[in-house]
Amino acid sequence: MKRIAALFATVFLLSGMGQLQVMAETSADVSKGAVKEARSQAEKEKVQVVKEALDALSLTHKVLDDLKQKNKEKALKDLEKAIGKLEIILADKSAPALLPIDSSIVAIEYRGDLDTVKATLKEVRKLLDKQQIQEARRLLDTLQSEIDIITINLPVVSYPEALKLAAKYLHEDKITEAQDVLNMALKTLVRNEMVLPIPLLKAQALVEEAEKTAKKDKKQAIKHLEAAKKELKLAEVLGYTSTSDTTYKTLHESIAKIEKEIKGKNKAEKLFDELIEKLKEFKERAEKTFSKSI
Numbered sequence: 001m002k003r004i005a006a007l008f009a010t011v012f013l014l015s016g017m018g019q020l021q022v023m024a025e026t027s028a029d030v031s032k033g034a035v036k037e038a039r040s041q042a043e044k045e046k047v048q049v050v051k052e053a054l055d056a057l058s059l060t061h062k063v064l065d066d067l068k069q070k071n072k073e074k075a076l077k078d079l080e081k082a083i084g085k086l087e088i089i090l091a092d093k094s095a096p097a098l099l100p101i102d103s104s105i106v107a108i109e110y111r112g113d114l115d116t117v118k119a120t121l122k123e124v125r126k127l128l129d130k131q132q133i134q135e136a137r138r139l140l141d142t143l144q145s146e147i148d149i150i151t152i153n154l155p156v157v158s159y160p161e162a163l164k165l166a167a168k169y170l171h172e173d174k175i176t177e178a179q180d181v182l183n184m185a186l187k188t189l190v191r192n193e194m195v196l197p198i199p200l201l202k203a204q205a206l207v208e209e210a211e212k213t214a215k216k217d218k219k220q221a222i223k224h225l226e227a228a229k230k231e232l233k234l235a236e237v238l239g240y241t242s243t244s245d246t247t248y249k250t251l252h253e254s255i256a257k258i259e260k261e262i263k264g265k266n267k268a269e270k271l272f273d274e275l276i277e278k279l280k281e282f283k284e285r286a287e288k289t290f291s292k293s294i
Contacts, residue, residue: 027206027227034205035147035198039107042147042196046103053099053154056085057186060163064182067175075178079167086160098153098190109198110145110238114230117143117237143238147196152294155188162188193290199235200283203228207255207279211272214262221262225255235286242286246278254278 025033059082066075089095112120120139127136162185169178210224229252236248254275261268 025209027209027224030205030209030224031202031227031231034202035107035109038196038198038201039105039147042105042149046105046149047100047151049101049103050089050099050154052085052089053156054101056082056159056163057101057154057189059085060182060186063166064179067179072170072173072175076167076170079163079170083160083163083167086156086163089156090160095156097156098192099156100151101154101189102152104150106148106150107198108144108146108148110143110234114233114237117234145198145234145238146240147198147201149194149196151192153190153192155190158188159185187293189294191292191294195288195290197235197238197240197283197286199231199238200240200279200286203231203235203251204276204279204283206231207272207276210258211269211276214266214268214272218262218266222259225259225262229255240286242282244278244282244285246282251275251278251282 059078063075063078063082066072066078089099110117120143124136124139127133127139162181166178166181166185169175169181206224206228210221210228213224214221232248232251232255254271258268258271258275261271
C-alpha cells in the first residue's frame with residue numbers, strides 16, 4: 001500500500017527551454033501530466049508475479065486435463081510437480097498469504113462534467129424505480145474516474161493443502177473426488193483491486209503547480225486552484241469518499257483562503273503547505289482495496 005501510495009507524491013516540474021523558463025502549464029496540461037505520470041508509476045510499482053505460484057496453477061489445469069485423458073500416472077506426476085513448486089515458497093517463513101499470479105493496470109477517466117453526472121444519477125434512479133437493474137448498473141459503470149491496480153492471487157495456505165488432498169485421492173483411485181478438490185481449489189483464487197481516484201490525483205497536482213506559479217503568475221495560479229476545486233467537486237459527486245478527518249468542505253475552504261491571499265499580499269506559502277498535506281492524507285485514505293474470490 002505504501003509503495004502504491006508513494007506514486008502520488010510525484011512533483012511536477014515546469015519544462016525549460018535553454019536557460020529561459022517557459023510559461024506555466026495550463027491546468028489541462030497539469031491534469032493530463034498527472035494522470036500520465038501516475039499510470040506510468042503504477043505500472044512500475046505493480047506487484048510482480050510469483051513464478052512458482054503461476055507454475056503451480058498451470059500444472060493444476062494440466063492435472064485436470066490428464067484426468068480427462070484417464071492418465072492417472074501422468075496426473076500424479078504433474079500434481080507432485082505443482083506441490084513441489086509451492087513447497088519452495090512455503091519454506092520461506094516470510095512468504096505472503098496471497099501469491100500474485102497476474103497483475104494489471106486499468107485507467108478509466110471520466111470525461112463529463114458535474115451536470116452530466118447529476119443527470120446520469122437521475123436516470124439511474126428512474127431505472128431502479130422501474131426495477132431495470134441491469135440498465136441502471138451499466139449507467140453507473142460510466143461514473144468512474146480511477147486507476148485500478150488489479151492482482152489475481154493464489155492463497156498460500158489452502159491451495160497447497162488442496163493439492164495434497166487431491167494427490168491422496170488419486171493414490172486411493174478416487175478420481176472424481178480428486179477432480180472435485182482441484183476444481184474447488186481453482187475457485188479459491190482471490191482478486192484484489194486497489195482503486196485510486198483520478199480527480200483527487202489531479203487536484204493535488206494542480207495545487208502543487210499553483211504553489212510554484214503563484215509568485216510569478218497570479219492569474220495562472222488562480223486558474224490552477226479553480227481547476228482543483230472542480231476536480232474535488234467531481235470526486236465528491238462520483239462518490240470517492242475518504243476515511244480522513246479532512247472533508248471536501250475543508251479542502252474547498254482552504255483553497256478559498258489561498259485564492260484570497262494570492263489576490264492580496266500573496267503570502268500563501270504556509271497555507272499551500274497545509275493544503276497539500278491535507279490533500280495527500282485525504283487522497284491516500286480515499287484509496288480503496290476490494291477483494292473477492294474468483
